[in-house]
Amino acid sequence: xxxxxxxxxxxxxxKKFTRSLKRSLFYGLSDVTRNMLGTNYxxxxxxxxxFWSLEDINFTLKKGEALGIIGQNGSGKTTLLRIINGIFPPxxxxxxxxxxxxxxxxxxxxxxxxxxxxxxxxxxxTILGMTKEDIEREYENxxxxxxxxxxxxxxxxxxxxxxTIRLGFSIAIHSKPExxxxxxxxxVGDLGFALKCYRKIAEYRESGGSIILxxxxxxxxxxxxxxxxWIDKGVTKEYGDAQSVCDHYEKFILEKDSKNTxxxxxxxxxxxxxxxxxxxxxxxxxxxxEVKVGDPxxxxxxxxxxxxxxxxxxxxxxxxPENIQVISNYTNFDGFPIDSLEGKGYLDFKVDKLSLKxxxxxxxxxxxxxxxxxxxxxxxxxxxxxxxxxxxxISYGLVTPFPQWDLKLEK
Amino acid sequence: MSNITIYTPNERSxxxxxxxxxxxxxxxINSRDLIYQLFKRDFFMSYKKSFLGLTWIFISPxxxxxxxxFLNYAGVLQPGSTGIPFPAYVLxxxxxxxxxxxxxxxxxxxxxxxxxxxxxxxxxxEVLLVKQTAQSLANFLVTFIVNIIVLxxxxxxxxxxxxxxxxxxxxxxxxxAGMGLFISVISVVATDLTNIFNILLGLVFxxxxxxxxxxxxxxxxxxxxxxxxxLTYLIGAVRDTIVYGKIDNVGSFILVSLLSFVFxxxxxxxxxxxxxxxxxxxx
Numbered sequence: 017x018x019x020x021x022x023x024x025x026x027x028x029x030x031k032k033f034t035r036s037l038k039r040s041l042f043y044g045l046s047d048v049t050r051n052m053l054g055t056n057y058x059x060x061x062x063x064x065x066x067f068w069s070l071e072d073i074n075f076t077l078k079k080g081e082a083l084g085i086i087g088q089n090g091s092g093k094t095t096l097l098r099i100i101n102g103i104f105p106p107x108x109x110x111x112x113x114x115x116x117x118x119x120x121x122x123x124x125x126x127x128x129x130x131x132x133x134x135x136x137x138x139x140x141x142t143i144l145g146m147t148k149e150d151i152e153r154e155y156e157n158x159x160x161x162x163x164x165x166x167x168x169x170x171x172x173x174x175x176x177x178x179x180t181i182r183l184g185f186s187i188a189i190h191s192k193p194e195x196x197x198x199x200x201x202x203x204v205g206d207l208g209f210a211l212k213c214y215r216k217i218a219e220y221r222e223s224g225g226s227i228i229l230x231x232x233x234x235x236x237x238x239x240x241x242x243x244x245x246w247i248d249k250g251v252t253k254e255y256g257d258a259q260s261v262c263d264h265y266e267k268f269i270l271e272k273d274s275k276n277t278x279x280x281x282x283x284x285x286x287x288x289x290x291x292x293x294x295x296x297x298x299x300x301x302x303x304x305x306e307v308k309v310g311d312p313x314x315x316x317x318x319x320x321x322x323x324x325x326x327x328x329x330x331x332x333x334x335x336x337p338e339n340i341q342v343i344s345n346y347t348n349f350d351g352f353p354i355d356s357l358e359g360k361g362y363l364d365f366k367v368d369k370l371s372l373k374x375x376x377x378x379x380x381x382x383x384x385x386x387x388x389x390x391x392x393x394x395x396x397x398x399x400x401x402x403x404x405x406x407x408x409x410i411s412y413g414l415v416t417p418f419p420q421w422d423l424k425l426e427k
Numbered sequence: 428m429s430n431i432t433i434y435t436p437n438e439r440s441x442x443x444x445x446x447x448x449x450x451x452x453x454x455x456i457n458s459r460d461l462i463y464q465l466f467k468r469d470f471f472m473s474y475k476k477s478f479l480g481l482t483w484i485f486i487s488p489x490x491x492x493x494x495x496x497f498l499n500y501a502g503v504l505q506p507g508s509t510g511i512p513f514p515a516y517v518l519x520x521x522x523x524x525x526x527x528x529x530x531x532x533x534x535x536x537x538x539x540x541x542x543x544x545x546x547x548x549x550x551x552x553e554v555l556l557v558k559q560t561a562q563s564l565a566n567f568l569v570t571f572i573v574n575i576i577v578l579x580x581x582x583x584x585x586x587x588x589x590x591x592x593x594x595x596x597x598x599x600x601x602x603x604a605g606m607g608l609f610i611s612v613i614s615v616v617a618t619d620l621t622n623i624f625n626i627l628l629g630l631v632f633x634x635x636x637x638x639x640x641x642x643x644x645x646x647x648x649x650x651x652x653x654x655x656x657x658l659t660y661l662i663g664a665v666r667d668t669i670v671y672g673k674i675d676n677v678g679s680f681i682l683v684s685l686l687s688f689v690f691x692x693x694x695x696x697x698x699x700x701x702x703x704x705x706x707x708x709x710x
Contacts, residue, residue, distance in 0.1 A: 017431060044616035044708045048701040060436055102434055102549045105703050111434040117549070125544035128468045142464040143548050 023114045023195055023226045024077040024100060030060060030108035031095055031250075033069035060108040069095055070250045073109075075243075077195070082227045084241035084258060086234070086265055092250040093230045097197045100228070118144065118193025124184030129173035133164065133183055136172055140184065144191040154190040161216070162186035163209075182209055189216055196220065196227045234262045235412055263406060270337065270376040270403065281378065281399035289322040290393045295381055297402045307370055308407035310418065315365040317381055325357040327387040332365045333380040334372070335398060342372060342414055346389065353387075371415045374406035439700045447696045454551035461550060465558045469540070470565055485569060492518055492577055511670055515581040519669065520637040522567075522574050523662045526596060527603045529563030531628070534607025538615060538702060545706060552702055553695075560604065586672030595665050595674075598684035601691035602657060608694045615705040635659055657683045 018025060034040040043063060062068070070092045077083050085093050098104045100111055101119045126143045127136050137158055141151040159168055162183045167175060175183070189196075196217075217240070221227060231237055237244060237258060244261040246253040253268075254261045285291065298314035299307045307313045315332055333344040345365070347354060378398035384391045409416065442450065455462070477483060496514050537555045538545065545552070575585060606624075614621040634649070635658045644650050653659050664680045667673060674680055 040708055041616045044705050045613075047704045048612060048616065048697075098546070099434065102432065103546060104707055105438065106434055106436050108436055113432045113434070115430070119548060125547035128472050130472045131468065139464045139468055142461045143544060143550060145550070148460055 017112055017114055019076065019078075021078045022076045022112075023079050024075075024228070025112040026073055026075050026100070026109070027111075028109035029070055029073040029096075029099065029106050029111060030068055031070040031092070031099060031104065032060075032062065032066045032107045033095075034066050036065050039065045068250050070099075070247075073245075073247070073252055075245050075255060077226055077228065079226055080221060080224045081243070082221065082229060082241040084237035084244040084262075085228060085230045085247065086232070086237060086244060086262070087247040087253075088269075090249075091247045093247060094199055096247070097199055097228065097230060101197060113195065115194030116145065116192075117195045117197060118188055118191050120185065120188050120196065120198040123188055124172075124180050127172050127180065127184070130171050132171055133162075133168040133175075134159075136183070137187055140187045141191060144188060146191050150192070154192075158183075158186045158190050161190070161212070178206060178209070185213060189213075189220065194225065196225060197230075198227060199230045200232070234266060238262050238410070259410075266374070266406075281380075282397045283399050284392070284395040284397070286395075287323075287393045290325060290383070291320050292317060292381055292383060292394045292396060293320050294318045295379060295396070295400045297379075297400075305401070306403045306405055308405045309372070309374055309409050309411070309416065310369055310407060313367045313370045315379065317363045317365070318360075319357070319362065319383070320360045321358055323358065325383075325385050325393070327385060328354050328357050328393075329384045329387065329389055330354075330363055331380075331382045331384075331389075334377045335380065336373075336375050336377060336414070340414070342377070348387065348389075369418065370404065371417060372404050373411055373414055373416065374404050374409075376401065376403050439703055442699075444696060447699050448692065451551070451553045451695065451699060454553055455557055458551060458554040462554050462558045462561070465540075465554070466561050466565075469558070470562050485573060487570075489573060491521075492573070511578075511583045512581045515578050515583050516640070516666075517638055518574055518577060519666050520662060522570055523596075523599070523665045524632065524635065524637050524658075525570065526563075526567045526665075527599045527658065527662065528628070529567055530560060530600050530603030531607045531610075533559035533563040534604040535610040535614065535621070537608060537611040537698070538706070539611070553699070556604065556608065556698075560600070583670065585669050588668045588672035591668055592665070595668050598680075598687045599661050599665065601684075601687040602661065605687065605691035605694040608691075608698045612698055612701050612705055615708055631656065631658060635662060637662065657687065661687070 034043060043066070073096060075083065085096065087093055095104065097119065099106055100113060101117055102113075124140065126140055128139060131139065137155065138148075138151055141154075141158075142148075146154070162168070162179075162185075164175070164179045164182055167179055168183075172180060172183075198217075217227065227240070229237060229240055241258045243256060244258045244265075245255045246261050246265050254264060295318070296303055296316040297305055297307065298316065300312055317330060317332075328347075330347045331345065334342050336342050347363075379400040379402065380398050381394070381396045381400070382392060383394040385393055439447075479486070534556055536559055538552065540555045540559055541552060578585060610621050610624055634652045634656050636653060641650075641653055641659070644653065660676060660680045660683045663676070664674045667675055
């Protein structure tokens, strides 16, 4: 170890991969043959059809700390965990690990479906490197933590998937690893058990355990990890402070999503003489498609009507990427009735302090007449995009009401 | 102070030949619990879903014996002089062949036996070989006991040298497991080779004196093949030890045994350096 505080050091790590099955098998065969002859090792060069599934990965993990690994599907996260765990050898570079690793890559690995939960504790515990004495000592704790009642004496085949995970996780965490590799495991199971797992992991870290957490749940990563490694297509995109890397990752994903869906909205006109000519977003005074949480926001609806519209109603709706309508406001319901409208002009929708969560939003604008919300003249469905920036705030709900917190203690 | 493990490319290929064996033997000794647990899982559990349960272990050898006895009385088999009733000879020989195939088959299944968690958990895979072998030995022992009872019924009393049985089967293990380990690694990347190998082994059965006696073969070519076949000596030695308490051709037996041992050690090393590389291909 270059630094005695480190429990994991990964230096210039490379790993090859082949997408073609036949070619992969052929290379496997040639590697075996070369090993057999004992000469001419694989020099870590790419052969035809191969590419780097991990390329020049570097990071360290200190004792008692947590590192998050994020990235889209297929970016190489699980491969990286397998190399650290020693299941796959690296093709180039070096990995140094201090202490016993416990991997929560697939909990309950090796369970035999016809054996009871109790019997499987011995089997799985042994697979995870526990001695008979270790298992006997932790036996009651494992059963209590899994909390699956009488099912513990039934064959595992009769378990629900949630129960299997409970038992598997319980065995894994009680196998007392010094470094825990957790790959998306906490995303499963019911809420009660998930909370129990978080507490257990917190307890584990207080007792000096280190953890590498792979997850798509950025909340969990932000809460648990001090540092984050972001891998994109096998290459380190960013490595450093958890909050800022997560922010950048979130932005990256949102931009990618909005690129995919830009122009996906539909605009429906029902009257040739009436047009909503454009929608603009203002942040304070400047026109900007990006607004910060807590800042003022103005949505300006430009219109041009060549005839008189009687009792028009404008609506403004915002939908988040999960397609949930976060707000939907009507001029008439908001106490702003418009008697009639003709010619060019604009209508402003003004907010003093934007309370929406940082995300990408799609804006829907409609215009109806005769005080009837179904009598549409214009319907611009999710036709305008804008983004809300986190501005350094952390909030997990859809909106933040900017609350004032107050603490009083009873004497 | 915790141990530091370092993973680098081709590290296993760089370990010395003798070091490899040391590492693997140490791993096996350290993983006794794991071997026992896996053995328990795979041996007893395979019968858990059947009503007859472990009785099945007895059923198949008994059926096998009945068929050989039937063939004998039907006069299909033309025995030479064996000193023991011919069905007893065939029975004993074929059960030893079965033992050899068991060693081969269980070693060939080494990597396959770990599938399910080989990609999830790190553990020394050589324990799978031990577990597989233990499993085939356990199966064999049951058959063997049945066979000995049948031998007694035929009026053949095994020689006292039967206590040497565990030693004389060792070369069979080395040859069978050596071939099996090789196939275990190869089968992940090239199923074709495995199939070819299995067909060849089926042919080897006929150039080993099992269902006939070597001295009755007239063809010079066949005799030559039989003499070149290492299993002729290895299987013959086990049979002779049980029946006569002595081994014909001791010289050849010892030579073939030594070669089998060297072969096994080399394939074991091959397994150690290549299993890593092929595991990635186990999808």
